[in-house]
Amino acid sequence: APNPIIAPSILSADFAELGRACSRTMEQGADWLHVDIMDGHFVPNITFGAPVVAKIRKHVDQPTQSYGRGTFDCHMMIAEPKKWVKEFKAAGCDLYCFHYEAAFSSAAESPEQKTDEKTNPKALIRYIHDQGLLAGIAIKPDTPVDVLWEILENPDEKERPDMVLVMTVHPGFGGQKFMASELPKVQELRKRYPELNIEVDGGLGVGTIDQAAEAGANVIVAGSAVFGAKDPSEVISLLRKSVED
Ligand code: DX5
Ligand code: ZN
Numbered sequence: 001a002p003n004p005i006i007a008p009s010i011l012s013a014d015f016a017e018l019g020r021a022c023s024r025t026m027e028q029g030a031d032w033l034h035v036d037i038m039d040g041h042f043v044p045n046i047t048f049g050a051p052v053v054a055k056i057r058k059h060v061d062q063p064t065q066s067y068g069r070g071t072f073d074c075h076m077m078i079a080e081p082k083k084w085v086k087e088f089k090a091a092g093c094d095l096y097c098f099h100y101e102a103a104f105s106s107a108a109e110s111p112e113q114k115t116d117e118k119t120n121p122k123a124l125i126r127y128i129h130d131q132g133l134l135a136g137i138a139i140k141p142d143t144p145v146d147v148l149w150e151i152l153e154n155p156d157e158k159e160r161p162d163m164v165l166v167m168t169v170h171p172g173f174g175g176q177k178f179m180a181s182e183l184p185k186v187q188e189l190r191k192r193y194p195e196l197n198i199e200v201d202g203g204l205g206v207g208t209i210d211q212a213a214e215a216g217a218n219v220i221v222a223g224s225a226v227f228g229a230k231d232p233s234e235v236i237s238l239l240r241k242s243v244e245d
Contacts, residue, residue, distance in 0.1 A: 001190065002197055002218050004243035006236050007032035007073050009201070009223035010056075011047065011174045018052070019059035025226065026060055028233040029240075032071040033060060034201070034221045035093070039078040042102055043172040050084065050091040057092030066134060067197070071095055073219075075138065075201065077171050078102065082124055089131045096128050097136030097165050097199075101143060121151055122159040129158050136199070138165035145185035152193065162197060163219065164189055168212070169202025174223040178203025183215040190216025206235060209242040218243055 008030045013021035022033055035053060040046040053072065063070045074093040078084065081098035088096055103121040121137060128135040137151065145166070154160050166185045169176040179202070189198050200217040205225030212220065220239050229235045 001216060002195055004240050005031045005067070005197070005199075005219040006239050007034040007071075007199070007219060007221050008226040008232075008236070009034040009036055009075075009174065009221050010227075011036040012223035012227035015048075019056050021227075022056050023059040025232065026070065028226075029236040030226075031069055032073045032095075032219075034223075035072055035074045037074055037076050037078060037084075037088075038172065042079040042099065043077045045172045050087040053088065053093060054091040062092060063094060066094075073097065073136070073199075073221075075136075075165065075221075076102075082127065085128055085131050085133065089133055093133065095134040095136055095163065097138050097163065098124060098128075099138045099140065099171075100147060101140055103137075122154060125151070125161055126156075126159045134162040136163035136165055137161040138167060138171075138201075139185070140167050141170055141179055141182055145188055148189070149192075152196075163199055164196060165199040165201055165219075166217070167202055168200050168204065171202070176203055178205075178208040180208075180211055183211060186212065186215040186217050204239070206238050209239050213243045213245070 008025045036047055038045045038047045061070050071094045073095045074088055076098045079102055081102050103124050125135045166182055168179050168182045197219050198217050199219035200212045201221035204222045226232045226235050
């Protein structure tokens with residue numbers, strides 16, 4: 001399996017000192033920053049948009065290589081993922097992870113649009129790659145993993161995702177209870193794709209990491225477990241150790 005990557009979710013940071021919170025998390029051993037973008041429409045909560053991402057980017061050096069330290073892993077919980085790709089690229093996002101459900105739910109205005117980026121995850125992945133970003137695809141707990149096979153088996157690598165995110169809570173809020181019911185999706189993905197970056201997000205912490213790591217996840221998001229800890233460095237290294245073993 002690929003290297004462990006620990007990606008603290010800054011959703012649980014103090015937004016009044018977000019820049020400092022980001023650089024501190026990096027100093028505490030984070031690999032990536034997980035940046036939760038919510039539009040109050042795809043999910044029942046609002047966070048922030050590209051202008052804030054551009055400001056916090058100045059507090060964390062941009063990675064010198066793909067998947068490197070300081071990667072901004074933007075989790076786009078938004079209804080119109082195509083619309084914001086360029087803005088987020090300009091703001092310093094490195095990995096643009098959209099929701100499968102949103103790639104289909106944005107209604108096509110004309111029959112031709114049914115096959116374009118607005119409604120087709122493969123074309124959206126190509127578009128994200130064309131903008132110079134890594135592309136991730138996320139699925140909510142109610143979405144079966146089977147919808148991904150066709151996308152992952154695409155012979156055209158421009159249209160294949162660089163990462164799959166399996167949500168282990170219903171997206172929208174930090175601090176929710178981990179849903180172990182989602183782990184068979186991770187297992188199935190890992191069985192078929194030994195080298196794929198598989199991210200889990202929601203309810204991860206020292207008490208739940210072993211199950212997720214065992215299932216095959218290697219990119220670990222943790223919000224409240226890291227930002228709520230007395231010693232965040234210790235939590236980050238425990239999460240990493242569990243994936244390594
Ligand atoms: C939830 C977000 C998560 C959230 C995780 O919709 O996508 O990234 O910050 O928070 P915890 O780790 O507290 O469950
Ligand atoms: Zn997230």
